[in-house]
Amino acid sequence: ILSTYAISLNKTGQPQKALFIEAKADSIASATNDALAKLASTIGYAEIYKMAKQFDKAESYYAKCIELSKKTGIKHFELISKVGLLSIYEEKGEFQQIADNADSLLLLAQELNNSDVLHTSKRIIGRAYAQKGDYKKGFDYLNESYDLYSSTAGVENQKNINELRVKYESEKKSKKILQQRYQLAKQQSELSKRQTIIVTLALL
Numbered sequence: 025i026l027s028t029y030a031i032s033l034n035k036t037g038q039p040q041k042a043l044f045i046e047a048k049a050d051s052i053a054s055a056t057n058d059a060l061a062k063l064a065s066t067i068g069y070a071e072i073y074k075m076a077k078q079f080d081k082a083e084s085y086y087a088k089c090i091e092l093s094k095k096t097g098i099k100h101f102e103l104i105s106k107v108g109l110l111s112i113y114e115e116k117g118e119f120q121q122i123a124d125n126a127d128s129l130l131l132l133a134q135e136l137n138n139s140d141v142l143h144t145s146k147r148i149i150g151r152a153y154a155q156k157g158d159y160k161k162g163f164d165y166l167n168e169s170y171d172l173y174s175s176t177a178g179v180e181n182q183k184n185i186n187e188l189r190v191k192y193e194s195e196k197k198s199k200k201i202l203q204q205r206y207q208l209a210k211q212q213s214e215l216s217k218r219q220t221i222i223v224t225l226a227l228l
Contacts, residue, residue, distance in 0.1 A: 026052070027061075027068035034072045042072050063092055063101045070108055079112050086112075103132050107141055110148050122152035143172040 026049035034042035046068045053061035070085035086105040093102035106129045113121040126149045133141040150165030 027064040030068050031071055034075055039072060039076050043069075046072060059092070059096045060098065063089060063096070063098060066092060067101055067105060067108075070105065074108060074112060077115075079116060083109060083112060099132065099136060103129075103136055103138060103141060106132065107145060110145060114148050114152065117155075119152040119155045122149055123156065126152075139172055143169050146172065 026045055030042040030045040030049060033039075033045060046065060049061065049068065050065035052058075053065050066085055066089040070082050070089060073079075073082035073085065086108050089105040090102050093099060093105065106125065110122055110125065110129060113119070113125075126145070129145055130142065130149075133145060146165045146169035150162045150167075150169060152162075153159075153165060154162030156162075
C-alpha cells in the first residue's frame with residue numbers, strides 16, 4: 025500500500041515525498057522479511073527514479089527486482105521490471121539493448137499471458153528495429169502490436185456493447201411493465217367509476 029502511495033505521489037510531482045514514503049515501505053518489508061512487499065518497494069524505487077530521469081538508479085533497482093523475482097518465483101515483478109528497462113533503453117536511444125532483451129521479455133509475457141505487456145513491448149521493439157534500419161522486422165513487430173491492441177480493444181468494446189444491450193433490454197422491460205401497470209390501474213379506475221354510477225342509478 026505504501027509503495028502504491030509513493031508512486032502516486034511521484035506521478036503528481038512530489039518525488040522527494042515519494043522517496044520518503046518508499047523508504048518507509050522498504051524498511052517495513054525488510055523488518056518483516058516480506059518478499060512480496062520487498063519486491064513492491066524495489067520496483068517502486070525503480071519507477072520513481074525512472075520518472076525522475078535518473079536512469080542509472082532506475083536500472084539498478086529494476087535489476088534488483090528481477091533478481092529477487094527469480095529467487096521468489098514471483099514472475100509478475102520480473103516482467104514489469106523488464107518492461108521498465110525496455111522503456112529506459114528507448115529513452116536513452118539504446119536500440120541494440122532493446123533487441124538483445126526482446127526475446128526473453130516476450131517469452132515471459134506469453135508465459136504469463138499478459139497481452140498488455142505484449143502489445144506495449146512489441147511496439148517498443150518495432151520502433152527500435154526501425155531505428156536500427158531493419159524496417160522489415162520493425163514493421164512486423166509494430167503490426168503484431170497493432171493486432172494485439174485491436175483484438176484487446178475489440179473484446180473490451182464487445183463487452184461494453186453487451187453491457188449496454190443488457191441495460192437497454194432491461195430498461196425496455198421496465199417500461200413495458202410500467203405501461204402495463206398504468207393500463208391496469210386506468211382500467212381499474214374506470215371500472216370503479218362505472219360501478220359507482222351503476223350503484224347510484226340503482227338507488228334512484
